Amino acid sequence: MAHAAPTSGEVARYGGPPDVFSERTHAITRWAFPLVLALIYGYWAAANTRYGGPITGWNVLFGFVTAIVFFALYMGVQAVGPHVKREVHAFLWAALWGSALGFLYSLSGRGHTVLASAGLAVAFAVPLFAAIFYRYYTHEDAAGHRIR
Template identity: 55%
Template sequence: MTQAAPTTGMPRRGPTPDIFSPQTHLMGRLAFPVVTGLIYGYWAAANRRSGGPITGWNLLFGFVTAVVFALVLFAVLTIASRLRREVHAVMWTAFMGIAFGFLYSQSGESILRCVAMSLSVAAVTFIVMFYRFYTHEDAAGHRIR
């Protein structure tokens, strides 16, 4: 039979030390949306050309998509953390549903299938995000440490 190990006398751990400088954190906050936007733009352009040749219009479409996605992601990352947990989850749900729906629509599928798939992705995103924010924040929206 197993028993729980005694915990008396064991030292409590403090918060995890921050080993990066503020400049590194700032660079990471800016680099994440840019890199993710470039990946998203490449993916959208690849879906649109359906394995055909890469053209100038396809490159332009990919870069415009990347810039728009990066700007919207940066705005969501900046604004969403200041909102209450329900609205925070809804904001991520809308972002993920729209982003997935746009990518899926570039593959040439019917609009009904695109809407159904993006709504299903949005529903799963809402469930996951609401659970995460509900278990990691208090009612006022402050993170529980």
């Protein structure tokens, strides 16, 4: 009977796709993705405040300030999230995306009320919370540690 001989001292890792990118690529992506997302969000917010009118300096400034705030909040959730319980982690992501959508909705039309914006934000955040919580719940062990 033949047995496969181990080629190295490492234990084989099963159960997930191979990691084909280097650590440097992951580090760059952790900053580049939120930055690009924030710029898109800032542009979207600035476009909503124009109502189809001309681009002004205040409009561009509003877009960049919105992008900076979104980037800071995204990076904050990304930094704090892994250190809190899965429920709080999922709530932070749902609150960020729900409030971001509600803010864009409030800027999109002149007739939208605060209640309508908040309702849309909650209607978006609740199922997002459920989906993110399910993902974190299924990717952690019983003690709450991530399975990698």
